[in-house]
Amino acid sequence: MEDHNHQTLPSDLTLRVKALESLLVEKGLVDPAALDALVDTYEHKIGPRNGGRVVARAWVDPAYKKRLLQDATAAIAELGYTGAQGEHMVVVENESSVHNLVVCTLCSCYPWPVLGLPPVWYKSAPYRSRAVIDPRGVLAEFGLELPQDVEIRVWDSTAEIRYLVLPERPAGSEKMTEQELAALVTRDAMIGVARL
Amino acid sequence: MNGVHDMGGMHGLGRIEYEKNEPVFHAPWEARTYALTRAMAAWRKWNIDAARHQRELLPAEDYLRMSYYESWLERLVQIMVKSGLVTRAEIETGKPAPGAPKATPPLTADMVPGTVRRGAAASRDVAAAARFKVDQKVRALNFHPSGHTRLPRYVRGKTGTIVRNHGVFVFPDTNAHFLGEKPQHLYSVRFAARELWGAQAAPRDAVYVDLFEDYLEPI
Numbered sequence: 001m002e003d004h005n006h007q008t009l010p011s012d013l014t015l016r017v018k019a020l021e022s023l024l025v026e027k028g029l030v031d032p033a034a035l036d037a038l039v040d041t042y043e044h045k046i047g048p049r050n051g052g053r054v055v056a057r058a059w060v061d062p063a064y065k066k067r068l069l070q071d072a073t074a075a076i077a078e079l080g081y082t083g084a085q086g087e088h089m090v091v092v093e094n095e096s097s098v099h100n101l102v103v104c105t106l107c108s109c110y111p112w113p114v115l116g117l118p119p120v121w122y123k124s125a126p127y128r129s130r131a132v133i134d135p136r137g138v139l140a141e142f143g144l145e146l147p148q149d150v151e152i153r154v155w156d157s158t159a160e161i162r163y164l165v166l167p168e169r170p171a172g173s174e175k176m177t178e179q180e181l182a183a184l185v186t187r188d189a190m191i192g193v194a195r196l
Numbered sequence: 197m198n199g200v201h202d203m204g205g206m207h208g209l210g211r212i213e214y215e216k217n218e219p220v221f222h223a224p225w226e227a228r229t230y231a232l233t234r235a236m237a238a239w240r241k242w243n244i245d246a247a248r249h250q251r252e253l254l255p256a257e258d259y260l261r262m263s264y265y266e267s268w269l270e271r272l273v274q275i276m277v278k279s280g281l282v283t284r285a286e287i288e289t290g291k292p293a294p295g296a297p298k299a300t301p302p303l304t305a306d307m308v309p310g311t312v313r314r315g316a317a318a319s320r321d322v323a324a325a326a327r328f329k330v331d332q333k334v335r336a337l338n339f340h341p342s343g344h345t346r347l348p349r350y351v352r353g354k355t356g357t358i359v360r361n362h363g364v365f366v367f368p369d370t371n372a373h374f375l376g377e378k379p380q381h382l383y384s385v386r387f388a389a390r391e392l393w394g395a396q397a398a399p400r401d402a403v404y405v406d407l408f409e410d411y412l413e414p415i
Contacts, residue, residue, distance in 0.1 A: 008266055010223060017225040017269060019290040021232060026291070028298040029239070029281060033305035035231035041312055043220045043227070083315035088362070090384075105204030105348055107248055108264070113315075117230070119218045123264045125209040132350060132403050133205040133393055141212050151400040152389075156204065158346045159382050159406035160318035161362055 047116035050081045051164060052185035054114055056178045058091075059169045069093060072164065076114060086113030086162055092155060093166045094195070099150050100165045101139070101192035103131035104157040111162035115187055122191065132156060142193040165192040197342050198349060200256040205350040205393070209260075226265040233272050238303035238311070241279035244318075245372035249344035250275045318366045320379035327409050328383060332358045334412045336385070336405075344372035347411040351403075354391050355415060359404065360384040367408055380409045 024030045054076055058065035068075040072089035076082070089111060092100040104110065105128050110118040121127050130138050135152045139145070146152065155163045167189040173181060188194035203209065221227040237247070251259075251271045259267065276282045286293055303311065328334055338353035346368045360383065367378040385407045389397035 008262070010225070013266060013269070014223070014225045017228050017232075020269070020273070020287070021228055023282065023286060023290050023292065024232065024236070026298075027282065027286075027296065028300055030232060030235045031301040031304045034235050034301065034303045034308055035228060037305045037308035038231040038234050038312075039221075039227040041308065042230070046312075047220075083313040084311075085315065087315040087317045088319060088365075090360075090362075103204075105350075106202055106346060107251065117220055119215065120222075120264065121212050121214050124212065125203055125206075125260060126212045129203040129206040129209045130212075131204075133207075133397075135401065136398065138212065142214070148398055149400075151402070152398065153401075154403045156348065156403060156405045158348060159362075159368075159408070160365060161382070161384070161406050 042112075042117050046113060048114070048185075048187035048190065049182070050079075050116075051111075051114035051187070051190045052182040053079055054081070054091075054164070055166055055185045055190065056182035058166055059173075059181055060178045065166075068166070076164075081113040083113050085109070086111050088161050089114075089164060090155075090161050091164050091166050092153065094168050094192075096168070097150055098153060099139075099146055099192065099195070100153045100155060100163075101131060101135050102155045102157065102163040102165060103128060105129070105132055106156075106158060109157035109160075109162060111164050114164055115190060119187070139193060142188070144194060165190050167196045170196045197252060197344065198340055199252045200259050201252045202349050204348050221265075225269075229265045229269045229272070233268055235301070235303050236272060236276060236281070238301075239279075239281060240302075241281060242275055243371055243374075244316070245344060245366070245368040246374065247271065247275060248368070249372040250278075252344065319362075320364050320366060320377065322364055322379050324364050324380060326361055326381045328358050328361075328381070328412060328414070330358050330361065333415045334358060334383075334385060335415055336407060337411055337413060341369065343369065345369050345411075347407060348405065350392060351385075351387055351405055351407075354387055356385040356387040356391070356405075358383050359386045362406065365408070367410065369408075369410070378410075382406055382408055383412070385412070 058068050068091050072091040108123040189196050335355050336351045362382040364379045365382040370376050370378045387403050389401035
């Protein structure tokens with residue numbers, strides 16, 4: 001995205017969005033304080049830490065993990081994470097012989113309540129186009145080389161189901177508390193482009 | 197529609213650009229565009245499928261050239277004008293049309309936490325018999341509607357296996373065009389990577405795609 005000959009200049013976009021917001025406020029169509037609240041929610045309150053807590057709970061509590069794999073929406077709601085773009089959740093579990101990878105080839109579907117808003121690369125044409133045809137090549141670009149005998153399952157989010165990968169608990173983490181474990185879990189591992 | 201948005205399996209779209217410690221928004225205008233889009237959706241003049249379709253309607257060269265939130269901004273303007281919430285002249289002048297009544301925003305700051313927490317379920321509690329069973333072999337239809345669809349091109353005509361019935365959901369192909377929700381069963385369908393991509397794919401790999409009943413036929 002370095003080619004500014006073809007990209008709209010950011011200063012133009014700043015002006016256009018300011019003009020649009022003031023028009024919509026003047027027409028009484030939006031409340032500017034609601035905009036502030038929405039931005040604050042996704043910048044500060046909702047993000048991959050939520051998903052990390054879900055994963056850590058599943059690692060330490062087998063009964064929770066069972067519920068999570070059976071009805072992820074309800075199990076994730078137990079920890080207080082619900083709502084927009086997480087209304088219908090499915091959790092897919094990594095094993096030594098199975099690796100899961102999540103994509104949305106048609107747009108940018110992503111489980112907001114547990115991961116926040118998606119990073120640019122997840123929404124980009126290179127990732128969306130290649131994750132389904134060449135998952136091993138994509139993972140290699142992220143530094144993850146998987147042996148041929150590991151089965152890769154790619155989940156294309158084509159409807160309203162949102163996917164979260166349950167990574168394997170890292171070796172050597174047996175003595176860690178649930179809170180310490182949650183801090184180990186990365187966004188990328190919960191999308192499936194990394195292992196822990 | 198067979199648009200450039202339906203890019204699963206395409207080559208030549210470049211390297212994946214990874215940014216370490218990426219911020220949620222890269223500039224205030226991105227954050228405002230996101231929030232404006234959410235706040236304007238509260239008018240309920242369109243639905244999520246119509247909004248997705250509006251982004252697909254961007255000219256292909258714009259879709260590939262624009263940054264993500266620039267395409268959101270473009271989509272928001274188009275769908276607001278189409279729905280009559282604003283006029284093209286108002287967008288161009290930045291001023292409300294003379295004599296236009298002042299509205300009351302349907303989403304206020306105090307409502308934001310509840311709105312975010314509740315979301316909007318796409319499942320529907322209607323009785324419908326499921327046409328397909330788990331483990332059944334199915335074929336994705338080879339059809340090419342010019343309107344909105346969530347059946348990606350790369351699975352059309354391909355054979356897969358039902359692995360899960362998610363329940364009854366709103367059908368995007370009609371809902372996006374305000375032709376009704378047509379609720380129907382939604383399935384997770386497993387396609388062997390080799391069925392989709394041939395011998396170049398690893399033998400055990402698979403792609404799982406969520407497909408509506410209307411996209412599938414029994415074998």
